[in-house]
Amino acid sequence: MKTPISITAISSISPLGVDPKTIWSNYQNQEHCISHKTFNNTSALTAALTAELTKAGQQQIELLRQENSKYKSLDNSVLYAMYAAREAVKFAGWSSDDNFGINIGSSRGATELFETYYSEFSKNNQSHPLSSPTTTLGNISSWVAHDLNSKGPEISHSITCSTALHAMLNGIAWINSGMSDKFLVGGSEASLTSFTVAQMQALKIYAQQEKHEDHYPCQALNLDKKQNTMILGEAAAMACLEQGKLDNALAVIKGFGYATELLEHNASLSTDAVCFQKSMEMALDGFDKNNIDIIVTHTPGTISGDLAEFKAIEKVFCNKIPSLTTNKWKVGHSLGASGLLSIEMAILMLQHQTFIPVPFIKNEQPNRIQNILVNAVGFGGNAVSILLSK
Template sequence: MNQPISITAISSISPLGKTTKSIWNTYLNDSHCFTEKDDVLVATFPKELKADIEQLRQSNIKYKSLDNSVLYAMFASRQAIKNAGWKPTDNFGINIGSSRGATALFETYHEEFLRNKKAEILTSPTTTLGNISSWVAHDLLTQGPEISHSITCSTALHAMLNGIAWINSGMCDKFLVGGSEAPLTAFTIAQMQALKIYSRANCHSERSEKSHFPNQALNPNKTENTMILGEGAAMACLESGVHKNALAKIIGVGYATEILEHNASLSTNAMCFQRSMTMALGDLNPNEIDVIVTHTPGTIKGDQAEINAISTIFCNKIPSLTTNKWKIGHSLGASGLLSIEMAVLMLQHQKFISVPYLKTEAPKHIKHILVNAVGFGGNAVSILLSK
């Protein structure tokens, strides 16, 4: 890091809600946000938020043909720059990514193609991953650079890396970064089920009692894979230097990619995480890390690999570990920024959000939090935040 980067605003929409107050209050309870859809568990938006997204869709004739992944990004981005006090004339950059992109729209268009042997006119421009940042820029009337990308589940944190790189280069002093995901479609869920990583729990099973948590993220003792998909979008406003109104500072970043052992898995000891966390720590003593917000999606091998990596790097003192995936599921490309938001809230409130089925000692104070994300292919990112 050439200099600290300030996070001057964060906005998200997820099963937790849309306002900072509602999101924090939902984190404070021990209930998960999963409901059943077509015999599988998913984490979806509250009814009020769904109505807000539909209102956005109907507000402009051009928006009616857009996928939810784009609308989610637009909705969250509007609130983020409002919170930061940015204006379109600030010419800030935009980097918003997505793992899957326009899932629902692509599936609809493909079904119509199979049926009619002809593609709809807007199929290509509305299903490309590049349209997310472009539409957000159009909606916000900005003039700065815009980037869209997909690096699977570490997409949002790679967007943060890009924003930091642009700011440190001197080419831009403000960047809107984040991720957006609308993966609750039949084909997307089927892909995860084909990998045998999706939770088999449902609302009618004995395991769905109040005491049960169908996603067992971070639990090293689970005996089956328990990943559940959730939808969401989260954006952060980054500015160079240290600002009085900053929610938190980014004081370290790390990234790494390891040689593939399997198309969807990490190595046993997650060497990519070991390298990314070490890079993010820099000269900081590992003992000074108070909390790690883990990626841990709820799979046996993936969760254990990250735990192994943490145990290796923090061999003298393991920080307090937590995750939000037991509560809101895995929002793929947006998940890393939702983890950043959770970390920022813990820094602000000086309260550790634990995982209810794990015994974790809460830190006495919270100054440094490390946030991890990784995607298919072992592309890990670690972001170090400070109060």
Template sequence: MQKPISITALASISPLGKSLQESWASYQNNRHCFIEKRVLKTPVFVAELTKEAQQDITLLRQSDAKYKSLDDTVLYAIYASRQAVEQAGWKASDNFGINIGSSRGATGLFETYHEDFLKKHKAKTLSSPTTTLGNISSWVAHDLQTQGPEISHSITCSTALHAVLNGIAWINSGMCNQFLVGGSEAPLTPFTIAQMQALKIYSKQDSSGRAQSRPYGAIRDDIDYPCRALDFGKKQNTMVLGEGASMACLEAGIKSNALAVIKGYGYATEILEHNISISSDAQCFQRSMAMAMADTPPDEVDAVVMHAPGTIKGDISEYNAIKKVFCNKMPSLTTNKWKVGHSFGASGLLSMELAVLMLQHQQFINVPFYAQKPTKQLKNILVNAVGFGGNAVSILLSRE
């Protein structure tokens, strides 16, 4: 790190709620956020926004005639960004930068426009400008009336943490002192879910409607978990999609209002043997975690918020990487995908939000079916994300 970077605000809209307080309250129980929904006549598990959050998005869409044609990814980003900037006390005149990414972008709108095109053989006027990935940060900049740089990007499931890397780079370069970073995803559409099912990584059900997963650890038999991220005894893939957006305000230096400080960052891409897989010991994670820790001894990292999508190979490869990096000084391990699902490009920031909340409240959030010793103190937490293409990012957060 060339200079300390403070996280002065965090805001999100997700299946956990629409505020940090609601999210933290949701983490206090072992209930998941999944519902059963019929997609193309097939029952699947998904994690939707809470009803209250959905109502707020509807009101946002109706608040401006220009917003009626926007995809949910853009509206989620606008909603969370407003909260984050207000929380940080930023003003448009500060000319802060914006970098918000999405793995899939305007999936819902694109599918709707394409279906209409197949019927009429003509594209609607707004089909192009409202489905381009770049309009996420642009619309947020318009909504906040800022004049700083704006960047949109997609680096699959590590998109949000790559936005953090970009924010750090801009601040370290001296070109900006403040950067709004994050990710937004609305992937609960028929084609997106079908793509994950085609990969054979999506959580399945049996004829009774229960997820096909065996009881494990201390889990009560009457509680069913469709996504079993960090259940290393599962016999099949259990990834479930979720939606939402999460934003963070980054500022140069250690600020009095800092929620946490970015102590280190790391990134790596490995040579792939398959289009969607990483090595059995996730070499990209080994390099990104080692880079993020730098001079921080392994025994000073108290916890790791894992990417852990709930797939057999994905979970175990990251776990193997952690074992290689930390050896006999394993930190506590957690993830939130068993609860909120995998929100693709937004997932890394939601993981970072969990890490910051744990640092703030000095309480470790366990995964229900992964037994480990309780963590008494939380000072340094590592956050991981990786996507198709083996592009890993690790961010080391510290409680100052």
């Protein structure tokens, strides 16, 4: 990157909590946030392993819903994004007078609300008046812009599980182009519905309820697992980007990379994840690979996906592989929000100079924590890698 980009704030709402102190505390223990969720709206599926918001998070969303009568008709994906966006902007010290842009993505969008409206339509053959405007992907960024009273551009997109990091790429591009000074970027996902889980189960990648290995249902980064263990989680995470290396930066973006590869299967990468090889090499252009201390992997907990990313890391880093970690064993896979949750995890490690390990794999602790590479990829082989420095 010719000009560094500072991350001056980051905020999230997830199964880890709603504030930095609680989130960091929950990263320090070896307990996961995964539990059984019962679905009442279908006889085809009664329960599944999922990672839900904490009670504190659910209370914050309910308060937000009651704050404005218009918010009662919005999907949780919008409300999660609103909460995280408010907190991020407040921490960064931005106001509505600042000309900042917004790019918030989601893999699924207003999943629960869409399913509710469609169910009503199936019964009555009549659609609710708000069914269209409250279920578009653009609904998330638009409502966040409305809530923050922002004046800059607002963009939404879905690039499956790499959505949030693509939002970060867009923010970097807008700032470097001179079209905007600041950008709020992130992802939001509220996809814990019976139909969404059923879709993942149909792909044969979802964890089976009573057949997981040892104490941890999601075995992300365990390269010896014998079955797929992906589990859905819900979350939203936002970051405030500003041009230059600022004194109040939580971390500095030193590099970025992206790539897309031809599909070998609808839900998997090539066996050595060519897209990840290209995105990591691009992010590391001109940077000494020996100085990368940690990689926060995408590793969703599937046999082929986890192994393919590891093989890509081996090819890029050869004999000196950095310490590897992920948070999906703890919070599940939040699809379009997952990349920004990984960015938050990386920033917390940089701030506290403490490595967050995966408890069921052997991993060397880094001697220092100065540079962290964060990976994400989604259906379609669209990989993104972001290089963060202290």
